[in-house]
Amino acid sequence: MNYQGFTTIPDDAPGTAVLICNLGTPEAPTPKALKTYLKEFLSDPRVVEAPRWLWWLILNGIILNTRPRKSAAAYREVWTEQGSPLMIYTRNQATALQALVNKEFEEPVVVDFAMRYGNPSMSDRLSALMQQGIRNIIVLPLYPQYSGSTSGSTFDTLGQFLQRSRTVPDLTFIHNYHDHPAYIKTMSAHIQNYWQEHGRAEKLILSYHGTPVSYRDKGDPYYDQCMKTSQLLQQALELSDNEIMTTFQSRFGKAEWLQPYTDKTMMQLGSSGIKSVQVFCPGFSSDCLETIEEIDQENREYFLEAGGQSFNYIPALNDTPAHIQALLEIIQPYLLASQQANR
Numbered sequence: 041m042n043y044q045g046f047t048t049i050p051d052d053a054p055g056t057a058v059l060i061c062n063l064g065t066p067e068a069p070t071p072k073a074l075k076t077y078l079k080e081f082l083s084d085p086r087v088v089e090a091p092r093w094l095w096w097l098i099l100n101g102i103i104l105n106t107r108p109r110k111s112a113a114a115y116r117e118v119w120t121e122q123g124s125p126l127m128i129y130t131r132n133q134a135t136a137l138q139a140l141v142n143k144e145f146e147e148p149v150v151v152d153f154a155m156r157y158g159n160p161s162m163s164d165r166l167s168a169l170m171q172q173g174i175r176n177i178i179v180l181p182l183y184p185q186y187s188g189s190t191s192g193s194t195f196d197t198l199g200q201f202l203q204r205s206r207t208v209p210d211l212t213f214i215h216n217y218h219d220h221p222a223y224i225k226t227m228s229a230h231i232q233n234y235w236q237e238h239g240r241a242e243k244l245i246l247s248y249h250g251t252p253v254s255y256r257d258k259g260d261p262y263y264d265q266c267m268k269t270s271q272l273l274q275q276a277l278e279l280s281d282n283e284i285m286t287t288f289q290s291r292f293g294k295a296e297w298l299q300p301y302t303d304k305t306m307m308q309l310g311s312s313g314i315k316s317v318q319v320f321c322p323g324f325s326s327d328c329l330e331t332i333e334e335i336d337q338e339n340r341e342y343f344l345e346a347g348g349q350s351f352n353y354i355p356a357l358n359d360t361p362a363h364i365q366a367l368l369e370i371i372q373p374y375l376l377a378s379q380q381a382n383r
């Protein structure tokens with residue numbers, strides 16, 4: 041192994057860095073860029089757990105020849121002049137968190153962001169931090185609920201990077217924050233603000249990205265953490281069981297995924313006399329393809345075509361000051377501990 045050395049540590053180097061991480065997004069909404077992105081994403085054994093040889097044949101023989109075109113068309117629906125929403129919000133979150141940390145902490149702290157797939161890659165950003173002589177890295181995957189397919193995979197990449205490093209830093213990896221009071225309180229206030237401006241619907245649907253049921257059966261805590269988040273949010277919003285529902289979206293492949301499915305639920309609600317729904321996605325720290333296109337476009341259509349009359353998508357927390365404040369509260373104990381250790 042050729043270990044990387046990071047030897048130049050300036051005297052005034054900040055001792056601590058916070059690296060926020062998200063999934064990643066294609067470079068452009070084109071079939072070519074989607075092929076590159078999906079190849080990296082779907083080759084991750086944490087994401088698709090099928091036997092490698094079989095999955096290699098399916099991925100390279102079928103999926104990468106068909107899905108990039110379809111996905112590129114979907115990404116074109118959400119792409120803006122500044123690029124992919126997921127990239128824009130994650131970058132803004134890092135900038136805003138840096139400003140807040142500068143205000144709240146005396147000692148310098150670097151805040152940066154990285155993507156698990158595509159760019160800016162985790163290995164590029166981690167190299168940059170190590171070059172600056174950072175001794176303590178706090179990694180916050182922006183997935184409130186832990187899944188091996190997301191947070192676990194982020195940890196793998198971190199481990200792979202450090203495996204190649206001659207020196208390794210002090211490290212904090214934030215596993216999840218699904219029940220953190222700051223996260224719950226911020227979502228509750230966000231939804232209440234939305235109600236004040238737009239009124240309420242008959243039902244609030246909390247839609248989370250799905251995962252295969254087999255992952256849950258093998259011990260992935262994701263489903264339980266989603267349900268706990270929903271329960272805490274229901275309590276904070278003082279809603280009865282009739283007024284709120286948890287569903288799972290974004291199925292991929294033929295296996296059974298976590299249920300109830302968001303799309304089927306929208307059709308059922310629309311056809312069973314429910315006139316208005318509002319959908320919020322607590323598991324998405326930023327709006328992205330899966331919320332803007334899949335929820336606000338596709339699922340809106342399912343509900344309205346089935347007989348529903350009013351569909352509202354409540355935006356994700358994104359780069360709102362309240363979200364940034366909540367992220368600060370989540371990392372605060374680790375920042376304080378690392379600053380004490382660096383003294």
Ligand SMILES: C=CC1=C(C)c2cc3[nH]c(cc4nc(cc5[nH]c(cc1n2)c(C)c5CCC(=O)O)C(CCC(=O)O)=C4C)c(C)c3C=C
Nearest residue numbers: 063064065087111126187189190249251292323328329330
């Ligand atoms: C929020 C948590 C997420 C979990 C858990 C998750 C699991 C998971 N995802 C796939 C397959 C796909 N997901 C895709 C997009 C996508 N997924 C998440 C988040 C989670 N995924 C986000 C934020 C996004 C959007 C990224 C963006 O650029 O906006 C896609 C790509 C889009 C498409 O082609 O449909 C796929 C594919 C699996 C298989 C999985 C768990 C096993």
Ligand SMILES: [Fe+2]
Nearest residue numbers: 063249290330
């Ligand atoms: Fe996904």
Ligand SMILES: [Fe+2]
Nearest residue numbers: 290329330334
């Ligand atoms: Fe989707």
